[in-house]
Amino acid sequence: MAIFKDGNTNSSDRSAWDRKRHRQLVEESIKKNLGDIIAEESIIGQSKDKKIKIPIRGIKEYQFIYGKNAGGTGSGEGQEAKGQVIGKANGQPGQQPGQGQAGNNPGEDVYETEITIEELTSYLFDDLQLPDMERKKFAQIESERKFKRSSFQRKGIPPHLNKKRTLAEKIKRQKMAQRDKCDSEENESPERIPFHENDLRYCRIKEDTRRHSNAVVICIMDTSGSMDQTKKYLARSFYFLLYQFVRWKYEHVEVAFIAHTTTAQEVNEQEFFHRGETGGTYISSGYEKALEIIEQRYNPAIWNIYTFHCSDGDNWGEDNAKAVALVNQLCTISNLFGYGEITTSSMYGSAISKEYEKQIHLDNFIMVMMGDKTDIWPAFKKILDTESGGNS
């Protein structure tokens, strides 16, 4: 005689611990693949709330399994003939028969997950493990005074009266009065209970001082004709990362974008990330523009200035000397000057980079080379290392 047992209706979540650990491992795997993800064109210049899909390699459980040449057996409809092609090797069918739980599908276990760019950047920069003192270097001066409500008090001035809370107090008192009456078994219809002074509640107001970081990041990009699609894309990826970083780390940082060919102009974020141009190259024009902007808006005595420049280094020869001079000038007023050279063809630096190397020996000047998208992340890290190493 069989025994029937009605199992618990309220289930215990026994797999919770293992699921949590699995998610942790998936998260770690996302972080490991970040280098690939950040260089995806589709995410450049997107707003921070936009959701993007990124492929995640599933956490594999490796075992010894047979490879492709193992073949298999299947059941069909009787129409199959020798030599007939019945599918693609990477699709269906092809599962080994009778595997049960024995083997895993050798197929790439990739699934997609959706995350916002903001989540992505926080993964990215968590990974950097920057020390907190970073923040201090962006000294804070300008403060903003704001008044914020916080909790309640019995005394106050009429404009701070909190009506909702006051009403709640009155209802409480009303209910208490009713209960007292019930106890004394008097069953009168509830009389109207007016507000009492003790019901009144006022908002407590706190002064909230918020400090602004007074830092500005100036992004200069070479948009000349020699900067082909790939190069521009690399430069943009780099700036995108930088820009995301700055926005993530510092709440109030100003960013100025400069695009230059032989002349330079200040552009907005949208244009900076999406516009293409052609023309020759005077690197100095970009630097001049930067100096101009600094002079007009960001007094170096008050502002921390971070200047970055990306170019393929294909500068017109006669401009080199001027460029070097301006870099020196920018270095003296900037906290950091970063020069990123995009070298798609070879890893040999350009003429201008050699000039920089020879003539600029300031601690806050840093030069990085980027050949393809895998170099972006290391380059970015190198710049940040200088940032935290140089001054601390």
Place this chain on the structure above:
Amino acid sequence: MAAYSLDELEYWNDKIEKLVWDAGLDCYEQHFEICSYEDMLCYESYVGMPSHYPHWSFGKAYERQKTFYKYNLVGLPYEMVINSDPCIAYLMRDNTLLIHILTMAHVYGHNDFFKNNRLFKRDTRANLEMEMFKAHANRVREYIQDPSIGPDKVERILDAAHGLKFQTCRHGERKKISEEEEGTVPERLKEDLLAFLAEKGKLAEWERDLIHIVREETMYFIPQLETKIMNEGWASYWHYQILNQLELPQGLHLEFLQRHHLVIRPHQGQINPYFLGFKMFEYLDQQPGGREKIMAIRSEDRDQSFIRRYLNQELCEKLHLFSYGIQGDDIVVTEVSNEEGWKTVRDNLANAVGLGSIPIIRPVGVENGTLLLEHVCDQRELELNYAQETVKYVVDLWGGKVDLRVKIDNNPKIISCSEGKIVNIHD
């Protein structure tokens, strides 16, 4: 609220049980537990066991199953049965009355198979298994909570042991202790890489214990892997016989036929074990010797011998079985079931069922601290990416360099993995 009562289940169970007795099936005492969808998912992720040690792979299995159900990629199993005495089966509360009736009849088929098949009788101890899983769970939890060990170290060993869990002796029998020489692999461990590593690897006592836990669990499941087609075929064969004799009301009977055909339908281009096993037992029952013969088969055989002995040309043709192989990017039919081809089709299938789908890796010797392994190669070669990763697990347990002899494109090669987990392939 479900559309049936416990009384109804008991009513139908009594009728089923009577038919089971009359048919001569020999079962353990049967327990049914009615559980929720969530519980069913959990049982499924934890290989059916009410108590099991923790590991992230079970969390993964859970998420995976849940996603599949969410997107309707697979249906929930109607039932889960555990090879134990008493035999425990779970029924999912949300199912219809008919599914429960079908499932109960099906479960008795499994129950009989567990109790009578040679592999289960020899390699599992049905009355102790539940206790074994519970004891394992407790031991692993103790190691996790031990401040000198902790979850990370336990996970490292379990990851590795899981990766190698099928590299253990496949046929249950334990060999006699023999003379042991330095640098050679003792006879009794030659076909048992996992036991070899547990014994000879540079491991702490608790690490050896973890490997044994994984190994014992694999031993428990090997009979199920080795008899998947027979076991499901047997259970399907009996649920079909029993339900046909139950005199179900017409509505239920129609639902029964529909469900039954869903269960045993052929899967295009694959082998559905329910389909193949059901068709074979149905065919064999109609042959001379009939009922007695299939009773003997269910006691004596495993999938491999079952197919080799009883899958004949007539069946191969009727079931439209064919072999395929990979040529370039295409999957190409290499042999069909006709006069000349059916034996090849049968043999290919017999070689690939059960543990035949898992490569055999054996320890062959130790040279200067390097463990030498070989893949016992038939025509089939290893998947290299997986092999390179899995070899790292061997290093984890061995505690030193490991060389694995393989064949790549029919040329002998060695996959070497250093202690620092650097893998390279050379001649």
